[in-house]
Amino acid sequence: MSFRNYKEKIDEGDIVILYLSNNLYALDVRPEIKNTKGDMVENVYQTPFGALKVRNLIGADYGSRVELSKGWGHVLQPTPELWSLTLPHRTQIIYTPDISMILLQLDLIPGSVVVEAGTGSGSLTHALIRRVRPHGHVYTFDFHEHRAKIAREEFNEHGLADFVTTQHRDVLAEGFGEDLKAKADAVFLDLPKPWDGVTHAVAAIKEQGGRFCSFSPCIEQVQRTCLALKEHGFQDISTMEVLQNELKVTRRNVPVRDLSFLKHKFEVDKETKHVLRPDNIGDDLCSSDVLEYIIMYIIFIMYVIPIEVYQYSCNKICKDLNDKLYEWIYAHTYIRSAR
Numbered sequence: 001m002s003f004r005n006y007k008e009k010i011d012e013g014d015i016v017i018l019y020l021s022n023n024l025y026a027l028d029v030r031p032e033i034k035n036t037k038g039d040m041v042e043n044v045y046q047t048p049f050g051a052l053k054v055r056n057l058i059g060a061d062y063g064s065r066v067e068l069s070k071g072w073g074h075v076l077q078p079t080p081e082l083w084s085l086t087l088p089h090r091t092q093i094i095y096t097p098d099i100s101m102i103l104l105q106l107d108l109i110p111g112s113v114v115v116e117a118g119t120g121s122g123s124l125t126h127a128l129i130r131r132v133r134p135h136g137h138v139y140t141f142d143f144h145e146h147r148a149k150i151a152r153e154e155f156n157e158h159g160l161a162d163f164v165t166t167q168h169r170d171v172l173a174e175g176f177g178e179d180l181k182a183k184a185d186a187v188f189l190d191l192p193k194p195w196d197g198v199t200h201a202v203a204a205i206k207e208q209g210g211r212f213c214s215f216s217p218c219i220e221q222v223q224r225t226c227l228a229l230k231e232h233g234f235q236d237i238s239t240m241e242v243l244q245n246e247l248k249v250t251r252r253n254v255p256v257r258d259l260s261f262l263k264h265k266f267e268v269d270k271e272t273k274h275v276l277r278p279d280n281i282g283d284d285l286c287s288s289d290v291l292e293y294i295i296m297y298i299i300f301i302m303y304v305i306p307i308e309v310y311q312y313s314c315n316k317i318c319k320d321l322n323d324k325l326y327e328w329i330y331a332h333t334y335i336r337s338a339r
């Protein structure tokens, strides 16, 4: 029942999301489960960080830390977003970036009546329910009998049965039924041939109008659906692809090179032949020195800066090249000073 309302403590029968080092797992909080022989045994969930006795979660706070033999995790209350990432897949599912756009485009608010086909794994259905509850309703259809049954059971177990009606039906052949004639604020289709469902969608949508949205992976499907929508008098038809680009912000240390040698004139100890760094930097610059420094600065701007920037991406080859270039600049300075 943990989907229904926000809760402080975990109860037996809740679904919890176990968050382990960036991995998410959905757990059914039952102290005992049936083994393959049909006997009731202790429910122990195996994780990469060791076994978790599910019984120990009962009474724990949502958000609290759970200790495992080789680490720890956190137990979170499920949301439609977390459920989409952890649910048992029975079909392809729709994920949060598309779901958020679908909810927006369907103009759904609490109290809306929405028709969905097919139910599939119920990923979108959970988000639709959260948006339209407590006074709205989701009518969801799937022509795969087992999928419709499992989805119905899942909605019941999640405490969402009041907000959703799951039906087993081929909506392209039979439509959405007499009961839903002119009742829906919005219709959503995730079917292989959505264009064949447009007539039924028109019948289900309220007299004053409503919204229709269809989700298709292929542009040919989109094309046919748009033509069908146009034929049936839909306005403001648009096609969109949702691309999410997450920016990961991390702190990195970048080595700071000592480039002060570029500014100084070097001298060579005549006996030891070592390069010396004079105190009177900048004295006695002749015109050939100036030209040489200009060339060095050009090299610096054209090669060293881009390489430094590129080195940000930790490219090993680039780093070697960079080192070679510095070696070359040092060698060049030495030769010049030795002259």
Ligand SMILES: C[S@@+](CC[C@H](N)C(=O)[O-])C[C@H]1O[C@@H](n2cnc3c(N)ncnc32)[C@H](O)[C@@H]1O
Pocket: 091, 092, 093, 094, 095, 117, 118, 119, 120, 121, 122, 123, 124, 125, 141, 142, 143, 144, 147, 169, 170, 171, 172, 173, 190, 191, 192
């Ligand atoms: C891709 S899945 C839907 C996934 C769902 N949107 C989700 O996010 O979990 C498509 C579903 O449509 C169902 N389906 C296909 N044709 C149908 C039809 N004519 N009537 C009802 N359901 C249909 C399939 O059985 C399948 O479960």
